[in-house]
Amino acid sequence: MKTKEVNRSECHGRIKPDLILGMCLVVLASIFIFYLVPQYITEPQMVKNPMLSPRFLPLVTGWVVLLLSVIVLLEGIRRPPKQNSVENVHAKVPRLRWVLMLAAGLVYSLLLEELGAIASGVIATAMLFIAHGLRQVRIYLLALVFPVVVSLLFVHVLNVPLPVGMIWE
Amino acid sequence: MENFSEVLSIFLSVDNFVAIAVGVLVGVVVGAIPGLTATMAVALALPFTFSMEPVTAILLLIGIYKGGMYGGSITAILIRTPGSPASACTLLDGYPLAQQGHAKKALKTALYSSCVADVISNISLIFFAGYLAKIALNFGPPEYFWLICFSLTIIISVSGDSVVKGLIAAGLGIIVSTIGLDAVYGSQRLTFDSYNLMDRVSFVPLLIGLFAIPEIIEFYTSKVGPQIRSAVSGASLTLAECKRCLKSVIRGSLIGVIIGAIPGTGATAAAFISYSEAKRKSPNKHNFGKGEIEGVAAAEAGNNGVAGATLIPLLSLGIPGDVITAIILGAFMIHGLTPGPVLFQENLSLVYALFCGILLSSVVLLLVGNAAIRYFSLIADIPKAILLPIVLMFCVYGAYAVNNSTFDIGLMLLFGLLGFVFNRTGIVAAPFLIGFILGPMFEDNLRRTLLISKGDPSVFFRGPIAWFFIALTVASLLFAVHRYWKNRLVDVPAQ
Amino acid sequence: MKRLMVKLAGAVTFAAATAVLPVSLAAAAEWPSDTVKLIVPYSPGGTTDIISRKVADLLKDELGNVIVENRPGAGSTVGTGQLARGGRGADHSILMASPGHAIGAAIYSGLRYAPVNDFRFIRNVITIPNVMVVPADSPYNSVAEFIDGARGGELTFSSPGVGSSVHMSAELFKNLTDTNMVHVPFRGSGEALPALLGGDVDVAFENMPTVLPHIKSGKLKALAVTTTKRSPFLPDVPTVAEVGIDYGLGGYKTSAWFGLIAHKSMPDEAVSKLRDAMTKIMGRESFTSFLPQIGAEPGEEDGEVFRDFVAEEVTKWAEVAQHANIKN
Structure with missing residues (x-):
């Protein structure tokens, strides 16, 4: 995995990432065990063997994750962090870049059916090109050509239906 | 001898050759499109085969299957978008290699080990089908249960730096896999009354989300790194490197054959078991996960060793081991053929013609794959600012196409976020995937064993196969503990 | 940045507004006036899918272009729910229903459609x-x-x-x-x-x-x-x-059946045209020779008999599901 090795002295005294991770996981696992499982997994009235219950595997896994999270938490306290959670990288990156990325994600996840595969593909791809400050006009032609060609390929050659878009009809 | 000429007369037709070539080509291309999988390609090609000769039809589908498996590895290596859960294992080392400028080397390793595994798998299909099918029939729920237990121990070896975090990831994967309708009682589990979650989380959005999307998010939230470029993406494979991988490839192929012959376990387990065995035995074990060609070779060998072998239960017993073979079974039936012992009695020449075609398909895969590498490795040279938006578009279309549902796109982006968090917190994503795939198998077989046991737990230990896998599981755990202590001893003085 | 968000918000409202507009412009002058869509409520490659694609292939000769669309999920209830919602193209959509149609109605709670009253029943095509x-x-x-x-x-x-x-x-x-x-x-x-x-x-x-x-x-x-x-x-x-x-098994009767259904708003003319087309197809050699390959027999229930058959299935499975305590 890509994790950035940072000089140990640099992160000394700062928040320990494994500590935070461990705490988050402990909280999440507890919510899972004590709220989600009882609330959203119904136990049938009569189960012959507790291992047959629909709650068995989720609960066992939940407890194991909780236990392991505690270990992560303890190790996070005990050991100086080896890796830096690259928190302040965001600050160095132009805000527009990741905002546009988020927007592209939203276009795809919320507007695909309304705009259709082609239009949302063109919009999102263009947004991502802008995000990286690409200047040449030819490249934006790609943002136009690719969604069209790929959609046509999916729909007509591969017989995979894609949304045509509701606002165009 | 007259059989022989009959076999040839069925096999030697232009249609068959065209079918294999077209099948493999289509498979490679479709498999290499992010979000489209070999399974989907085979399913979509099925209606086209209705009007063909039976052998031609089935060879076309098998060609697509094999091509698709390789195509999925191409995207796994180049853009970290696995085309099948099994090729998620390939990317563990393949993607780092491509990032270091060795895309071509990684692709070639994948191709050659795929083809070798394919040939080994086909030969076992032809010569040992009857024997392996007998073993497969001795696999009841208890035997599966122990096999899955053993497979789960590979989580330890793909956990990266922290076994604890790897196990957490696997646990989370298991929890996600329990979403949906309960397999025994049909009641809802963690579906939050959403129809979209009743059929469990589909694996394509999960797969793309977990591996491809974090790369994209990473790219847009960090400073631009230098693009590693090299002439046509690096050098090819050297003979010495081939030799180095050979052992792992053969071991992986055999693992693939055995797993493939047992219906319902699948290529993912085979690829990861092969990978973890290779890592355990390799002199370069510390380079695994950072761009080790032996890792790519082992993963691909395990993955493709399954391909020919899944046809063993299909042809000799009429039992499809996975979705793809179920579709191929459909194709047999459409043509009035029923796989099983009867097929070998009544249509032996046809079966052998099929075998000829399957053998040929490995050769065709080698040729098509080599040509494909030439063009696909160019992808590695496209600047990421242009490549990634287009990759994202493919991923979105592909995720949508699985169930024709925008819900899956949201799911894919959500898993992308999860994968991104994993990256930033030093958690490896592969155990999550293994947990997601094996979790349900573990639970299903545990419950089935309990149900058939009629209250008698001795059924868990009922025969040599069960004991064999119990021994493997225990050995694997002991080995992991042993290595953990050894590493600790090495680590402590270093600090 | 603000401008972009405003634009986005505009796009969302516009899209939402158009989505609810009832669009049924296709006049029923000569049915089919458009491509007929056969919805398969299961994944590609399964039995329902294979049968549907065969039927779609044969229907092409009678109705012009017929496309197959897979809408799998939650038994068959996701695809069926989509047909039941109606809207654009509903008068040119048909669906390959199977026992899952009746069983799904029995075991899935909160279904947003009535398995019999929300549909028109063309005919049963295949029985296994x-x-x-x-x-x-x-x-x-x-x-x-x-x-x-x-x-x-x-x-x-x-x-x-x-x-x-x-x-x-x-x-x-x-x-x-x-x-x-x-x-x-x-x-x-x-x-x-x-x-x-x-x-x-x-x-x-x-x-x-x-x-x-x-x-x-x-x-x-x-x-x-x-x-x-x-x-x-x-x-x-x-x-x-x-x-x-x-x-006590005198009344025991179950089978896997595969029949075509349509949205309840489908005009009579279209339904009778579909029934005629199906009758023609089922007489053809390419259909009759297909049946034994999948161990099937032609479905007998036509027209309103098919409707009653499905209604009977729905009650039968609802009782069984209740008895066996399968409900979610």
């Missing part, structure tokens, strides 16, 4: 019987012996999943004979079959095409077929109703 099979070394050689055995001890049956026609057929059998068998669910027939062949489960009410080769090779014993008539593929095997009449 289920077969009651036991492993070759099973001590039971007839339905009567089996019931006696099941009353004496705890027997198990396999199925490809909760709510499948295979599962429900066994539950119905349990209900009528008042036996207590344990359900061992698998994921798909491919996984269920080895357990049956290996003798890990005692019985299954599997689909004909899945088990027929194994019956022929002697690895499985067929005790009975689940339809009311004997199957041409197994002429010597009695029906459950025939041999089980003394055990």
Whole structure:
């Protein structure tokens, strides 16, 4: 995995990432065990063997994750962090870049059916090109050509239906 | 001898050759499109085969299957978008290699080990089908249960730096896999009354989300790194490197054959078991996960060793081991053929013609794959600012196409976020995937064993196969503990 | 940045506004005036999908272009729900319904459609019987012996999943004979079959095409077929109703059926055109020769008879589901 090795002295005294991770996981696992499982997994009235219950595997896994999270938490306290959670990288990156990325994600996840595969593909791809400050006009032609060609390929050659878009009809 | 000429007369037709070539080509291309999988390609090609000769039809589908498996590895290596859960294992080392400028080397390793595994798998299909099918029939729920237990121990070896975090990831994967309708009682589990979650989380959005999307998010939230470029993406494979991988490839192929012959376990387990065995035995074990060609070779060998072998239960017993073979079974039936012992009695020449075609398909895969590498490795040279938006578009279309549902796109982006968090917190994503795939198998077989046991737990230990896998599981755990202590001893003085 | 968000918000409202507009511009002058869409509520590659694609292929000669669209999910209820919602293109959409249509209505709570009243029923196209099979070394050689055995001890049956026609057929059998068998669910027939062949489960009410080769090779014993008539593929095997009449199985009847349904707003003219087209197709050689390949027989129920058939299925499975306590 890509994790950035940072000089140990640099992160000394700062928040320990494994500590935070461990705490988050402990909280999440507890919510899972004590709220989600009882609330959203119904136990049938009569189960012959507790291992047959629909709650068995989720609960066992939940407890194991909780236990392991505690270990992560303890190790996070005990050991100086080896890796830096690259928190302040965001600050160095132009805000527009990741905002546009988020927007592209939203276009795809919320507007695909309304705009259709082609239009949302063109919009999102263009947004991502802008995000990286690409200047040449030819490249934006790609943002136009690719969604069209790929959609046509999916729909007509591969017989995979894609949304045509509701606002165009 | 007259059989022989009959076999040839069925096999030697232009249609068959065209079918294999077209099948493999289509498979490679479709498999290499992010979000489209070999399974989907085979399913979509099925209606086209209705009007063909039976052998031609089935060879076309098998060609697509094999091509698709390789195509999925191409995207796994180049853009970290696995085309099948099994090729998620390939990317563990393949993607780092491509990032270091060795895309071509990684692709070639994948191709050659795929083809070798394919040939080994086909030969076992032809010569040992009857024997392996007998073993497969001795696999009841208890035997599966122990096999899955053993497979789960590979989580330890793909956990990266922290076994604890790897196990957490696997646990989370298991929890996600329990979403949906309960397999025994049909009641809802963690579906939050959403129809979209009743059929469990589909694996394509999960797969793309977990591996491809974090790369994209990473790219847009960090400073631009230098693009590693090299002439046509690096050098090819050297003979010495081939030799180095050979052992792992053969071991992986055999693992693939055995797993493939047992219906319902699948290529993912085979690829990861092969990978973890290779890592355990390799002199370069510390380079695994950072761009080790032996890792790519082992993963691909395990993955493709399954391909020919899944046809063993299909042809000799009429039992499809996975979705793809179920579709191929459909194709047999459409043509009035029923796989099983009867097929070998009544249509032996046809079966052998099929075998000829399957053998040929490995050769065709080698040729098509080599040509494909030439063009696909160019992808590695496209600047990421242009490549990634287009990759994202493919991923979105592909995720949508699985169930024709925008819900899956949201799911894919959500898993992308999860994968991104994993990256930033030093958690490896592969155990999550293994947990997601094996979790349900573990639970299903545990419950089935309990149900058939009629209250008698001795059924868990009922025969040599069960004991064999119990021994493997225990050995694997002991080995992991042993290595953990050894590493600790090495680590402590270093600090 | 602000401008972009405003634009986005505008796009959202615009899209939302157009989405709710009822768009049914297609005049019913000459049906079909557009491409006919055959919705398959299951994944590509399954039995329903194979049958649908064959039917779509044959329908092309009668209706012009016919496309198949897979909308799998939650049994078949996602795809069916989509048809029931109607809207754009509903008058050119048909759906391949199967037992899942009736069983899904029985076991999925909060269904947003009525399985009978929200649809028009074109006709039943294909019927595939289920077969009651036991492993070759099973001590039971007839339905009567089996019931006696099941009353004496705890027997198990396999199925490809909760709510499948295979599962429900066994539950119905349990209900009528008042036996207590344990359900061992698998994921798909491919996984269920080895357990049956290996003798890990005692019985299954599997689909004909899945088990027929194994019956022929002697690895499985067929005790009975689940339809009311004997199957041409197994002429010597009695029906459950025939041999089980003394055990309360006289009314036992289940099968896997595949029939076309449409949205309730589909005009009469279109429905009759579809029925005519189906009658023509089902007489053709390319259809009749397709049937034995998948162990099937032509569906008999046409028109309103088909509607009543489905209504009967819905009540039957609702009762069985309630009895077996399968509901979510």
